[in-house]
Amino acid sequence: MLADKLEWDEQLLAKYNISGPRYTSYPTALEFNDDYTESDYITCLKALPDNKSLSLYIHVPFCQNICYYCACNKIITKDKSRAEKYVSYLLQEISLVAEHIGDNTLRQIHWGGGTPTYLSVEQISRIMSHIRECFVVPADETTEISIEIDPRALAIEDIEHLAALGFNRMSMGVQDFDLAVQKAVNRIQSFEMTRDMIEEARKYGFKSINLDLIYGLPLQTKQSFERTLEQVMQISPDRISVFNYAHLPDRFKPQRRIEDNKLPSAVEKMAIFQYIIENLQDNGYLYIGMDHFAKPDDELAIAQQNGCLHRNFQGYTTHEEYELIGVGVSSIGSVNSQYHQNVRDIESYYEALESHQLPIWRGVTVSNDDLVRKRVIFDLICHFELSIDSIESDYHIDFNNYFADELEMLAPFVADGLVKITSRDIQVTGRGRLLIRNICMLFDAYVNELHMINSFSKVI
Numbered sequence: 001m002l003a004d005k006l007e008w009d010e011q012l013l014a015k016y017n018i019s020g021p022r023y024t025s026y027p028t029a030l031e032f033n034d035d036y037t038e039s040d041y042i043t044c045l046k047a048l049p050d051n052k053s054l055s056l057y058i059h060v061p062f063c064q065n066i067c068y069y070c071a072c073n074k075i076i077t078k079d080k081s082r083a084e085k086y087v088s089y090l091l092q093e094i095s096l097v098a099e100h101i102g103d104n105t106l107r108q109i110h111w112g113g114g115t116p117t118y119l120s121v122e123q124i125s126r127i128m129s130h131i132r133e134c135f136v137v138p139a140d141e142t143t144e145i146s147i148e149i150d151p152r153a154l155a156i157e158d159i160e161h162l163a164a165l166g167f168n169r170m171s172m173g174v175q176d177f178d179l180a181v182q183k184a185v186n187r188i189q190s191f192e193m194t195r196d197m198i199e200e201a202r203k204y205g206f207k208s209i210n211l212d213l214i215y216g217l218p219l220q221t222k223q224s225f226e227r228t229l230e231q232v233m234q235i236s237p238d239r240i241s242v243f244n245y246a247h248l249p250d251r252f253k254p255q256r257r258i259e260d261n262k263l264p265s266a267v268e269k270m271a272i273f274q275y276i277i278e279n280l281q282d283n284g285y286l287y288i289g290m291d292h293f294a295k296p297d298d299e300l301a302i303a304q305q306n307g308c309l310h311r312n313f314q315g316y317t318t319h320e321e322y323e324l325i326g327v328g329v330s331s332i333g334s335v336n337s338q339y340h341q342n343v344r345d346i347e348s349y350y351e352a353l354e355s356h357q358l359p360i361w362r363g364v365t366v367s368n369d370d371l372v373r374k375r376v377i378f379d380l381i382c383h384f385e386l387s388i389d390s391i392e393s394d395y396h397i398d399f400n401n402y403f404a405d406e407l408e409m410l411a412p413f414v415a416d417g418l419v420k421i422t423s424r425d426i427q428v429t430g431r432g433r434l435l436i437r438n439i440c441m442l443f444d445a446y447v448n449e450l451h452m453i454n455s456f457s458k459v460i
């Protein structure tokens, strides 16, 4: 299924380089609305049958220092006492959610942020114990418990404690090892610090270790990024995520600290991106899709090979599409195919929980059409192909009639060799893989020019 290797074609990349969603959900978060209320969410939770496998996402919004490229919803503070208050409300929210759910098992727990390791190991431990009181969490290797680690905000000895709490997967932000680049984005994190933390994690059995990199940052050059990738290869992570830096200082205040004239030119940025694509493949990494690479023996690559890769708000996931419960300020989840998001402001989060309410801000109730399109988009983005037969039989539609307009819009992609269409399937070629989001956008009923210009980053 994955025989087509990713192909670099600069002209086609330039031709199709428009803004588009990353499709961690469909519809995307832009369609969430505040008609969706706490009571809709509770109805979804109560409707979950017993013995469902669940995934839990825990959001910790705090960071100690600001990274200038950051576009996340976070709170920068050195006042650690704020964490204690947050933990007490998080525990309340977990109890409240559990009250509405029957006998279900957590198969996946993911801690993200902000910086989850802003919390002390004792605070993380208290939350994990509470989760185990509220849900069944099988104590075996198949239960994925992952955490985003900031090595600047965790003592190396604490890796052992995290392992003892059941953590077995991790992801770490690096972005770039070049000191000048790190200074320009206010994130100083040495190669040695990152390497030592990962070696320690491996010693305690952590698997599927991911490093995040960003290209397009100030002062980056192809040469400087070659050195960064050389160091990344010494660490040899199981997975690598490579994100395109989108400079939108009007929308994200921290980015105003980045001077426009320090950013790499479009030509330099393209050269860096090409180098990344070629270098990672030369070093044996497979392109999974949408910014993600993995070694062939990593769970992500194996899941893709076996046709069971899925996608949710954390990106690609190896499990079947579990119901996803989000807890913490601004967290997003998906239950019974509906999406929900908590309030983004921490005081409103506390107020809702103070009155024993789930802090739901908005969400979306998906239609049948959304479900069909989600399946098409997720099949393409996870597997680079879709079976027309299987969609017709699962959704009782005539694919060619239902998607007549979309198939017409696909014609230029076919002519450019990005996609192959037969009467029974659609396949994305090696040339089309870097442009997968553009292909998916053709099946997105909500995409319009305004969305594309204002809300998403470009492919490159």
Ligand code: SF4
Residues within 6 Å of the ligand: 062, 063, 065, 066, 067, 070, 071, 072, 074, 113, 114, 115, 150, 173
């Ligand atoms: S990039 Fe991550 S660590 Fe840096 S400020 Fe944003 S959320 Fe915090």
